[in-house]
Amino acid sequence: MSRILVLTGSPRKNGNTDRLAASFAKGAGEHNEVEMVSAADLAVHPCTGCNSCFGREGNACIQEDGMALLYRKLRETDVLIVASPVYFYGVSAQLKAVVDRLHAPLRNSFPIRKLGLILVGAAELPELFDAILVQYELILRFFHLEDAGRVLVRGAKDKGDVREEDLRRAYVLGLSIT
């Protein structure tokens, strides 16, 4: 039984990312405690690079916004699953803002053991996920995290384009998490 946090990065409600994330959560919820949080809903401001978090009591960020809630949740997360649409070969800006705000040393108090990735893009290009996967691999290595698995979906542009077989893959990945 793990505590799983699914962090979604699309500002488009009930789109392809949300549907894949929900399918994952359904599978993962069979044997784990799962919570979903939308980076877009949290309205997280970008890191300003002030580095004052390094000197502050508790090492928290000076900005007071939706990230406070996420810092609290990440302190109770064993497995973090990040789900994002592909935006210009990267993750969405909403999600990137959250990632950058993990610069704060507060992150050292997180018990996260595993990281997983769900991505969806419109193109069918073989290289569609390459840039994100390089960053993902580097983050796994840097934080000594186990790869919980990935679901990479091509060819889904409009809401509802995501196919049953893709949703099934997300569900099966969820089921595999312990």
Ligand SMILES: Cc1cc2nc3c(=O)[nH]c(=O)nc-3n(C[C@H](O)[C@H](O)[C@H](O)COP(=O)(O)O)c2cc1C
């Ligand atoms: C700003 C923006 C940039 C995008 N860039 C790409 C891209 O580089 N490659 C791609 O295949 N799709 C791109 N897309 C399409 C989305 O990845 C695709 O529509 C996806 O299904 C959206 O997921 P959602 O329904 O969860 O929002 C882009 C969409 C937007 C809005």
